[in-house]
Amino acid sequence: MTKPYTGIWPVAPTPFHADGSIDTEGMKRVLDCMIDQGVDGICILANFSEQFLISDEERAILTRVCLEHVAGRVPVIVTISHFATPIVVERAQFAKGLGADIVMMMPPYHGALLKGTAEQTFEQFRQVGEVGIPIMLQDAPLSGVDLPVPLLVKMAQEIEMLKLFKIECPQAAAKLRSLIAEGGDFIEGPFDGEEAITLLADLDAGCTGTMTSAMIPDLIGPIVRDFLAGNRQAAIEGYARVLPAVNHENRQCGFRSAKAAMVEGGIIKSEFCRHPIAPLHPDTRSLLIELLRPLDPLVLRWGK
Template sequence: MPRLDSPASAPASPPVYKGVFPVAPTVFDDQGRLDLAGQRRAIDFMIDAGSNGLCILANFSEQFALTDDERREVQDTVLDHVAGRVPVIVTTTHFGTDICAARSRAAEAAGAAMVMIMPPYHGATIRVNERGIHEFFSRVSDAIAIPIMIQDAPVSGTSLSAAFLATLARDIAQVSYFKIETAQAAAKLRELIALGGDAIVGPWDGEEAITLIPDFDAGATGAMTGGAYPDGIRRIVDAYVAGDGEHAAALYQEWLPLINYENRQCGLAACKALMKEGGVIGSDLTRHPFAPMHPATRDGLLKVARRLDPMVLRWGK
């Protein structure tokens, strides 16, 4: 029999997720119905373009415009289709603790590597205090055995100090990843890492990589971006991780106009417009009440993108 302290009997360390994990769009047809064939093609493109992993059912996936049945259908379709090729993060945000826990259990059972969750909020004014937020994440953590990424984003309207996030990481077993999208994200990441120490497994950048280099300078190890050009973001991150900061900065300057156009002009519609242009998906529809992208905005997006020749513009042609 092997010794109890032998490598054969030692518990395996959980994987540490790093790199570029873009958000996959939810693909609809021109009538607004789920297009699962198009969804699979979008996922295949994103993997081919170099994504280290994927995130689904996020805000940039229009998760707020899906029924519960549609959420399950997208989740199960994507996880079945990915079939372990890359890790997949599933967003399970909900105001209700028990509903969020149930969503998280279902994501884990379907094969998710991690869940991403915003603090509970509703509308412009309904918020939960720190005690309630601590209890919320504790109960969700107790329901699953995969990591939780807390999404710290302005959309929740909830102030989460670096000190409070560090407390959550120290106190709650599965809370170990943080996607920081607030103003002055780099400063917050730096403080969070200093306060949380080893409990902070994954300090991540978000918001379409608009603050990518400062966030990685502050210690970020992952980036959750839009889904249209993981190949471009990978070049930047790979150069940075390899220790060539100057090359990473030069690449970032090349891609920044497209990052900026997505972040400031198009929002979540940019990914679908680029994927449709490149033949990845058949429709770039976003669900009403979103309006279609203005033709001039679309032309501007494509003009900026074509200068870079991203894979998305040729993958499906």
């Protein structure tokens, strides 16, 4: 079976004005830049969108602004994670009503100690599945919830709308390989994340797509496409070229990297992150731009 979900589906950063308010015009420019970067889809309100620093009212505004502005040019994934199942269901209904293509959610968790059991996780995803919109499950260390492969396979088999799996736990390639082997055609979209830091190993394990940041999807997308087309050596060479920048993003910058690059490229005016997130150290930021410039990514010239 040909996997229907492939390519690069990055997370859109959420731009703020220097005073900390949401920059909706900047948000539109971010989306336009991402589409020009050749993305296959866009994810909003994810962890790399600073969703844990955004109010419910702001979430609603951003969802509407993003979906109206993208206007079907590429598919949009709306992140809906929350500990409370009724809130997750309500967010799914809201996203579907505005025309979202997919919703993404982590298992229920709150802080370090409130973690959903296997049964609670299954039930939350089952209820969202009844909304009737495709679901991407995000298996990320942030939740602290253990999601063994047999549970994921059971969920894929029994929850019709659960179609995509973003695996970004430690040893992601091994888990992807097992998930694909045991889940077969029920795993319609095996993806990885974590800024593509493990992309080559994950492609080798069978993933068909990746959810990176919005920093250099124009350079990472061709790696995925080359690999899936059987051009293995081209994929390896492309990956080796971007890996220093990806490593610096993953290990030193996190979600602040895409906004720093977008300010540098004139896409947005401010790389402000809300407290308690600290700004990038000037030296860390400087090295990021130094690593990006030889790659000539679109992000550094789109707004100039």
